[in-house]
Amino acid sequence: AQSVTQPDIHITVSEGASLELRCNYSYGATPYLFWYVQSPGQGLQLLLKYFSGDTLVQGIKGFEAEFKRSQSSFNLRKPSVHWSDAAEYFCAVTGANNLFFGTGTRLTVIP
Amino acid sequence: GAVVSQHPSWVICKSGTSVKIECRSLDFQATTMFWYRQFPKQSLMLMATSNEGSKATYEQGVEKDKFLINHASLTLSTLTVTSAHPEDSSFYICSAGRLAGGPGEQYFGPGTRLTVT
Numbered sequence: 001a002q003s004v005t006q007p008d009i010h011i012t013v014s015e016g017a018s019l020e021l022r023c024n025y026s027y028g029a030t031p032y033l034f035w036y037v038q039s040p041g042q043g044l045q046l047l048l049k050y051f052s053g054d055t056l057v058q059g060i061k062g063f064e065a066e067f068k069r070s071q072s073s074f075n076l077r078k079p080s081v082h083w084s085d086a087a088e089y090f091c092a093v094t095g096a097n098n099l100f101f102g103t104g105t106r107l108t109v110i111p
Numbered sequence: 112g113a114v115v116s117q118h119p120s121w122v123i124c125k126s127g128t129s130v131k132i133e134c135r136s137l138d139f140q141a142t143t144m145f146w147y148r149q150f151p152k153q154s155l156m157l158m159a160t161s162n163e164g165s166k167a168t169y170e171q172g173v174e175k176d177k178f179l180i181n182h183a184s185l186t187l188s189t190l191t192v193t194s195a196h197p198e199d200s201s202f203y204i205c206s207a208g209r210l211a212g213g214p215g216e217q218y219f220g221p222g223t224r225l226t227v228t
Contacts, residue, residue, distance in 0.1 A: 009152075032213075032214040032215050034215060036219075041120075041221065041222075042221050042222075043115065043117075043204065043219035043220050043221040043222060044155075044204070044206075044219040045219075049213075049215070051213070051214065090154065090155070092215070094214055094215035095214070097143065097160070097208065097214070097215065098145075098157060098160065098215075099145075099155075099157070099215050099217060100157075101154040101155045102154060103153060103154045104152075104153075104154055106152075
């Protein structure tokens, strides 16, 4: 069965510091992987996605993620966090249509 | 492009009444629409998937008679919570997929906060 685990419920970083949000997935076939961000009162916005090819994918807002098949991971990174990055981040996996989401990681940014 | 709206953004209703939530794709045709429910500090749980002109497919454990979904056109889907009870209070999010969209390609609405008193 497919599942997504985000081990960190809440992360706090200082503005300007680097960020890594962890995501592990379980999927029987080749997964399609996504990272979404949800700000209060707003819908989910797609940050980036991995389908195939280069395992390091670049997204919007300076985010990137690396697909590691051997570790079943798809961690999200950003070299320098901005205060506006404070939000809830969701990792998701699909094989075709339906998305399966992790429980999310809430990011707090300290000035 | 690919904007999805939801209306209302929040609603309060009394126990026993019904409430309808609309989901619209504003600038594209949504062949498939999805309805999710999100509990506080939890993930999005898929409730049902609907294709335009056909009956919705409900996930296991979701009461189809309670959560009525209609996907009458390529730009509009509605979720009606019938005989609402306080335990139905939640954040409901819709998303829409395009014809020939990529795997998992969905565009999300801003969500509707339902509070049942």
